[in-house]
Amino acid sequence: MARTGPAERPLSPHLQIYKPSITMVMSILHRITGAALFVGTLLLVIFLVALASGKTSFGTVQAIYGSFLGKLVLFGYTWALFQHMCGGIRHFIWDTGAGLERETRLKLGWATLIGSLVLTALAWIVYFLG
Amino acid sequence: MSKSTESLSTPMARVRGLGAAKSGTGHFWLTRLTAVANVPLTIAFVVIVLMLAKADYAAAMKIVGHPVAGILLLLFVGSATVHMRLGMQVIIEDYVHSEGTKIVLLMLNTFFAVFVGLASAYAILKVGFGG
Numbered sequence: 001m002a003r004t005g006p007a008e009r010p011l012s013p014h015l016q017i018y019k020p021s022i023t024m025v026m027s028i029l030h031r032i033t034g035a036a037l038f039v040g041t042l043l044l045v046i047f048l049v050a051l052a053s054g055k056t057s058f059g060t061v062q063a064i065y066g067s068f069l070g071k072l073v074l075f076g077y078t079w080a081l082f083q084h085m086c087g088g089i090r091h092f093i094w095d096t097g098a099g100l101e102r103e104t105r106l107k108l109g110w111a112t113l114i115g116s117l118v119l120t121a122l123a124w125i126v127y128f129l130g
Numbered sequence: 131m132s133k134s135t136e137s138l139s140t141p142m143a144r145v146r147g148l149g150a151a152k153s154g155t156g157h158f159w160l161t162r163l164t165a166v167a168n169v170p171l172t173i174a175f176v177v178i179v180l181m182l183a184k185a186d187y188a189a190a191m192k193i194v195g196h197p198v199a200g201i202l203l204l205l206f207v208g209s210a211t212v213h214m215r216l217g218m219q220v221i222i223e224d225y226v227h228s229e230g231t232k233i234v235l236l237m238l239n240t241f242f243a244v245f246v247g248l249a250s251a252y253a254i255l256k257v258g259f260g261g
Contacts, residue, residue: 049250
């Protein structure tokens with residue numbers, strides 16, 4: 001009876017067994033964007049520390065962030081930020097116990113995605129026009 | 131249930147804290163609290179970043195050095211780093227099942243969040259107090 005390791009129990013089915021739904025995809029994206037934003041905070045630290053360090057280091061960072069690849073990463077960061085924010089608002093609604101019915105749930109999923117895309121587009125339109 | 135006669139603690143008290151997270155609602159609540167704060171702070175953050183996007187050194191120093199921008203950035207960094215530490219903690223607890231690796235990653239998670247928070251705060255304050 002002296003077992004050392006955990007018991008070999010059957011595992012519940014995971015992602016690959018279910019037909020994807022907008023609710024499920026938004027849930028997965030919430031976690032992925034959260035993890036991406038975790039790493040992405042380094043972009044903010046590097047920018048702020050460079051600014052505080054002086055003109056030369058700031059110039060270097062500004063040049064990297066302003067390059068095509070830099071802009072691409074920042075574009076992704078912007079979307080991840082808004083996607084996670086909209087996903088969070090969806091969770092606030094669910095936390096109150098509302099919006100869990102099938103129709104509302106699906107609408108909230110699409111609203112999350114459309115909201116994040118619109119906000120990202122808006123931010124970058126302001127950037128290009130400003 | 132026979133063991134309950136050997137101890138004065140209730141069955142509930144003996145299992146409390148033995149789940150994967152080892153704690154109660156504190157984690158859940160702090161996640162929500164910082165999430166609520168993050169909504170307006172993120173919008174403020176994006177606005178500040180857009181102002182900084184095309185700024186040269188002198189302009190950037192002026193923007194980050196302004197008390198309103200500096201305070202909003204500090205609040206954002208504070209709330210966001212607490213929130214991301216909690217979120218990454220859940221991800222680690224979900225996917226890392228080896229106890230040793232899990233503890234090491236949870237420690238690194240905290241170190242990273244504290245580093246991001248303090249390094250950012252130091253830089254913002256340095257700029258704010260005159261570079």
